Amino acid sequence: TGLTAIVPAAGIGSRMGADCPKQYLQLAGQTILEHSLALLLSHPAITQVIVALAPHDGWFDALPVAADPRILRVEGGSERAYSVLNALHVASGDWVLVHDAARPCLCHGDLDKLIAAALTCDGAILGSRVRDTMKRTDEQGNIVATVEREQLWHALTPQMFPTAPLRRALEEGLALGATITDEASAMERAGYPVRMVEGRADNIKVTRPEDLSLAGLFLDQQNG
Ligand code: CTP
Ligand code: MG
Secondary structure, eight states: OOEEEEEEEOOOOTTTTOSSOGGGSEETTEEHHHHHHHHHHTSTTEEEEEEEEOTTOOSGGGSGGGGOTTEEEEEOOSSHHHHHHHHHTTOOSSEEEEOOTTOTTOOHHHHHHHHHHHHHHTOEEEEEEOOSOEEEEOTTSOEEEEEOGGGOEEEEEEEEEEHHHHHHHHHHHHHTTOOOSSHHHHHHHTTOOOEEEEOOTTOOOOOSHHHHHHHHHHHHHHHO
16 A cells, blocks of 8 residues: 655744745745655655645645645644644555655655655654764753764655554553653653664755755755
8 A cells, every 4th residue: 555645734934934834835936745745755665645734824725736636634633742643643555655745855764764664663753963073951041961963863754654553652652741852751751762864964954044044055066
C-alpha cells in the first residue's frame, strides 16, 4: 500500500509577522506550501497527502494544487500536535510521514533516505548535525557545561512512523500535558526506537523574515 503524507499547515506564522500565514508567502514563483506539497506529491511512494488547515483558512482553495485528487483536508488544531492528530484520524495505510508546510527545500534524495530507514528501523526522522560549540547554562545565564556536540542534532521533517502507534503516542502525550513539538518526541516518550537520518542542512523551516531569502537561495542552488 502507498504512503500517506501529513502536512500540518494550520499555523499563523507569528514569528514571521507577515500579512498572511507564512505557508502562503510567495517563494520562487509559488507559495511555500505549494513547494512542500509538490515535492511530496511527486514522490512515487506517496499516494495520499492530508493537509491540516486553520478553520478559517481562506488561501488554500485558491491554489491550483487544491484540485489534486490525492489531497485530503482536515481542520487543524490549536497546536501543531493537534493538527497532526486530526490528520492521523483520517489517515489510511500502515505508515505516515509528517512534513512541516513551512519546509519548502526538502529534496527527493533525503525523502528516499528517510523512507528506507523508517521501514527498516520502525521509525525515523531527518536531522542535521549542530555546527557550533554547544553550551548549557543555569538560570542566571552562567555556563555550566560545554555539551558534547557529536551526539547533538537539529530535528527536521519529514518524520516517518507506523500510523497507529504514532496516533496513540500523540494522544497519550497530549493527555499527559507533555510538550510535543515533533512526532519523534511523542514516540520517544512512548518508548519506541527512533532512528536519526542525516539530511541536508538546507531543509530549513521558514520561521523568521530572513529565512525567506535563505530558502530562495537554497531552492536556486538545488535547481541550478
Ligand atoms: N502548525 C499547525 N497547527 C498549529 C501550529 C503550527 O499545523 N496549530 C504547522 C505550521 O503551519 C507549520 C508547522 O506546523 O507548517 C511548524 O510550525 P511553526 O513553524 O511553529 O509555524 P507557526 O506556528 O505558523 O509559526 P509561529 O510559531 O511563528 O506562530
Ligand atoms: Mg508555531
